[in-house]
Amino acid sequence: MHDYERKQLLERIEREGATVGTEIPETIEIDGEPLSLHAFVFETRQRDSIPPAHRERVEDVKTTLRRERGARKERLESADLSRETGEGLAESIVGIDRALNALNDLGSADLEQERAAAETADQKRWVRFLKQALGQDDTDDRRAQGGVEP
Numbered sequence: 441m442h443d444y445e446r447k448q449l450l451e452r453i454e455r456e457g458a459t460v461g462t463e464i465p466e467t468i469e470i471d472g473e474p475l476s477l478h479a480f481v482f483e484t485r486q487r488d489s490i491p492p493a494h495r496e497r498v499e500d501v502k503t504t505l506r507r508e509r510g511a512r513k514e515r516l517e518s519a520d521l522s523r524e525t526g527e528g529l530a531e532s533i534v535g536i537d538r539a540l541n542a543l544n545d546l547g548s549a550d551l552e553q554e555r556a557a558a559e560t561a562d563q564k565r566w567v568r569f570l571k572q573a574l575g576q577d578d579t580d581d582r583r584a585q586g587g588v589e590p
Contacts, residue, residue: 459538
């Protein structure tokens with residue numbers, strides 16, 4: 441592969457929007473072990489919420505994918521490759537990026553849920569404050585009568 445071809449491939453993998461229209465690879469081999477990447481990403485994204493045990497697995501996969509991306513990029517930068525091998529390597533890097541983007545988007549859904557829960561809690565505290573300020577809080581009446589708080 442010529443230097444200008446290598447440079448074009450490196451620019452391609454770093455280009456913003458490079459993952460648009462790119463498919464997540466069905467499987468990817470990492471450290472000699474196949475990973476059914478497409479199925480993993482699809483199944484993970486189908487869940488309404490991600491349990492803590494699966495979240496750990498997702499984080500492990502993301503870490504592994506980042507490491508593999510770096511190794512493949514380094515190989516693309518420095519190894520003696522044919523044009524076809526270089527193109528395949530660049531395509532696999534963009535596929536990894538696509539999978540990482542899909543897995544990273546999972547966090548934003550959880551953040552949205554956390555934001556909504558925090559907003560609801562803030563509204564409840566505000567209503568409770570207003571009731572107390574206006575003398576409409578019935579918990580004060582229960583305390584005065586020796587009752588139990590809810």
